[in-house]
Amino acid sequence: MKGGDIMGLFSKIFGNDFEAKVVKGALNDIMGAAKNNSDVNNREPDEEKTPAASASIYDQIPAEENQYNFNGSYTDYFDKVFREEFPEYEITHKKADYSRTTATVFTFRFGGNVVLIVELMSESSSINKLRTQCKNNGTPYLRFYYNHRGWWNTRAYVTERTGKALGR
Numbered sequence: 001m002k003g004g005d006i007m008g009l010f011s012k013i014f015g016n017d018f019e020a021k022v023v024k025g026a027l028n029d030i031m032g033a034a035k036n037n038s039d040v041n042n043r044e045p046d047e048e049k050t051p052a053a054s055a056s057i058y059d060q061i062p063a064e065e066n067q068y069n070f071n072g073s074y075t076d077y078f079d080k081v082f083r084e085e086f087p088e089y090e091i092t093h094k095k096a097d098y099s100r101t102t103a104t105v106f107t108f109r110f111g112g113n114v115v116l117i118v119e120l121m122s123e124s125s126s127i128n129k130l131r132t133q134c135k136n137n138g139t140p141y142l143r144f145y146y147n148h149r150g151w152w153n154t155r156a157y158v159t160e161r162t163g164k165a166l167g168r
Contacts, residue, residue, distance in 0.1 A: 066152040074146040075104050078120060078158065082106060085159045086166065089115070101125045108166065116140045116165050123148040140165045 019081050023060055061068050070077040075093065082091050090109040095102055096119075103121035107114055121127070123145040134141035142165050 062152055064152075064162070065155040067146065068152060074153075075119065077153070078104075078106065078118070078144070079159050080106075081155055081164065086162065087156075089166075096130065098125070098127045098129065101127060103130075105130065113145075114139055116142065116162070118142045118144065118145050118159055118162065118165075120144050122146065 006120040044097070049150070051086075064122070067074045067077040070080075072080075079093060084090075086108065088110065091106060092109075093104055094141040096105045101122060101124075103119050107118070108116035108118070117130065117139055119130055119141070123144065131141050131143065144158065144159060144161075145151060
């Protein structure tokens with residue numbers, strides 16, 4: 001049965017103007033959706049929720065302590081946060097040289113056992129060697145990017161993610 005035959009059958013069952021009602025209803029639905037979309041897109045922005053046109057929300061450094069308002073390197077920042085927030089762990093770090101990039105690897109130990117590996121690296125790096133090793137060994141692993149626009153690595157963010165990885 002073809003589309004026109006089906007509409008004809010419905011017209012016989014529901015009346016001669018069935019097809020016109022269906023088409024009119026569909027057009028009304030389409031026009032209503034288009035109007036709603038237009039209303040949303042054309043309304044004035046809410047000044048309280050919209051950052052200034054000259055500055056992106058990603059360009060506004062939060063007041064909370066973060067790696068960008070810290071007086072030192074990003075490695076020093078993470079080291080400070082980890083040691084202050086997780087004093088019960090022995091924490092060491094070292095540079096890892098990969099073929100085309102470097103990273104900083106923090107190792108958390110408790111009772112002599114490795115309980116977490118944290119890797120700091122550039123967002124442009126696609127190296128997964130350490131991540132894969134940790135997965136294969138069953139060692140918890142975290143990665144923080146030190147240069148991703150808008151990711152400030154605030155103290156609360158770093159502490160929360162690290163705490164969850166440590167089972168807190």
